[in-house]
Amino acid sequence: MIAKNMEALVKGSSVIRKMFEEGNRLAKIYGRENVYDFSLGNPNIPAPESINESIKKIVDTEESTYVHGYMSNAGYEDVREKIADSINKRFDTKFNASNIVMTVGAAGGLNVTFRTILNPGEEVITFAPFFGEYKNYASNFGADLVVVSPNIVDFQPKLDEFEAKINEKTRAVLINTPNNPSGVVYSEETLKKIADILNRKEKELGRDIFLISDEPYRELAYDGVEVPYITKYYHNAIVGYSFSKSLSLPGERIGYLVIPDEVSDAEDMKAAASVATRILGFVNAPSLLQRVVAENLDAKVNVEEYDKNRVALYEGLKKLGFTCIKPQGAFYLFVKAPGEEKAFVEACAKEHILIVPGSAFGCPGYARLAYCVSHETILNSLPHFATVAKELGL
């Protein structure tokens, strides 16, 4: 007797669960080292050593009722101030503690944002390929996700289609850069154009439209590529950040929202985001970890390891004849299926290579490879990709 709109989700979810189980089944038979599991975005690089040092220092020196206790729903004031200062220093912005709401990861932050701004029946626009959960985040609050079809030339968003899809129900636009699953970073030019369109449409429709940037991969950018900070380009912009990947803490559920004073009704928006944090049952972001990340705002996992994987996998697959766009960020590579998506995924599975079909990201005919795995896994997988390439006639 689950809720009606959960039924399809439970069925869909079991497809992913089957992939897990398949990975475990294969590992049991052939050994974990003979399974090339590119299915999950679970960081394989340990957190910086300073994280555990901070954890130990904090529990040793701060009062139990303080470090494990309730604070304001938006988070510890000093933590939020340190984060605002750090953003200001890096991106030449002017935030203060009141612009920051600590969240249970970026996923928590997006749900808080949606609860804050969405009325049932409204629409959120996103660009394929996109993280499949966005649809569920919108549906949690009776809103609909509207998807702009993928631009398979360079995976920058299709702006004409985007503009055509904005209407009197549109409340928000959700972007994700560096992108999961394409690895593409939206250029400054792209962001400026999106901002232009939104400014025009806000006036035309006489309503606020928020631009929300989901940024768990901000710190994972390669070849010196810049990831522009959206609050500098558009007034109604909200940033959802996570430390999950930058500090390899995905299980700890720690991130934050940035709500600039430039957004419409900023005071209400900030207050409502705190209320949403409370009433959705987060109450606050985990307390100890709030204090830990505040001490580690300049720390970062060793991104060079991901970069090494990125280059090896990209070069390796190109050499075998696969078509893929070179990722500029995140730890995903989006590869074109030679022929049918399903046949490709199955041919890979036969070689013990686990990948996620592009359909899961609104972009059929592709597949996502998460290269947050050991470098050996990358190297050892390539001969098996060669077999797949041969079988599929590349």
Next chain:
Amino acid sequence: MIAKNMEALVKGSSVIRKMFEEGNRLAKIYGRENVYDFSLGNPNIPAPESINESIKKIVDTEESTYVHGYMSNAGYEDVREKIADSINKRFDTKFNASNIVMTVGAAGGLNVTFRTILNPGEEVITFAPFFGEYKNYASNFGADLVVVSPNIVDFQPKLDEFEAKINEKTRAVLINTPNNPSGVVYSEETLKKIADILNRKEKELGRDIFLISDEPYRELAYDGVEVPYITKYYHNAIVGYSFSKSLSLPGERIGYLVIPDEVSDAEDMKAAASVATRILGFVNAPSLLQRVVAENLDAKVNVEEYDKNRVALYEGLKKLGFTCIKPQGAFYLFVKAPGEEKAFVEACAKEHILIVPGSAFGCPGYARLAYCVSHETILNSLPHFATVAKELGL
């Protein structure tokens, strides 16, 4: 431009914020020790020492990518198994890991449960006095909270009114025992009667009705009173537990749901609760703290300190002529306003005593005192309560 149904919440929320600010304002003028702040349920007793010991040991001995990494959305398998074993040992139940879903506190667990079972337009019944957030948890998913009026004789639920309020829209009944704000523990007799009514109504209406027990205060029971375990009395029962109060970890956001195999469509329910955990943005309960609580299932804060406060405050207020029910559990005392609720709260504020009006709990004419404060605060507050009693003609 916040969502319409957030507007009233933001306004309402600022009333509570004003109370905080009033406390801080008074503390600045008169000194923190001259303000008797009974407004917040924030534990004042430190976590058991074993908590920080576990934290340090775990980060020193377990792999970073494991202890800070993603696990299944329901939580670490071994943690869930230990919790199931612990419940079985204490309450003679037969749960296993599959019946446990780790949650971001009890508030997170209730939202997960509501997302799992509620369709928009359905109803959840609860009994006044009740924790005001329940209304918001239901409204998050387009459902309505239906309140059974308080029984001010002994604060056990009014069962006739309850039965009359069950209809074809009722999907769940939410109880909270030991109760916030009354401190009352629902008796075994009460639970049996509730179960009888629900069994009858399920048959009559041909639909599942879930009994959800919100249990953050389970371990805080005094005078040897037993808190019955609801899954033993009703088939469609779900327990929402939190370590916030039992281990003084409210900021860490760690708890669990128990979904027994006896509930209707149990497999779907368990799977859907995992999915709801993911799509609401919790993703999973904080990873390190999951592993910490699993090592501390037999630990408990020093409940005797709360008990000492309970007795001193109850006896003190009775002696001054106030009417209040002796709390059997939690750390709240619910006192009858001598005359108007508002005048009582204001008279207390004049004496620097901060309390929460009963209206916030659906029970006007009363006020809640959270006695999770230092024993000195209790003792020092009593002369000021005496002044209030005098002023109000007690």
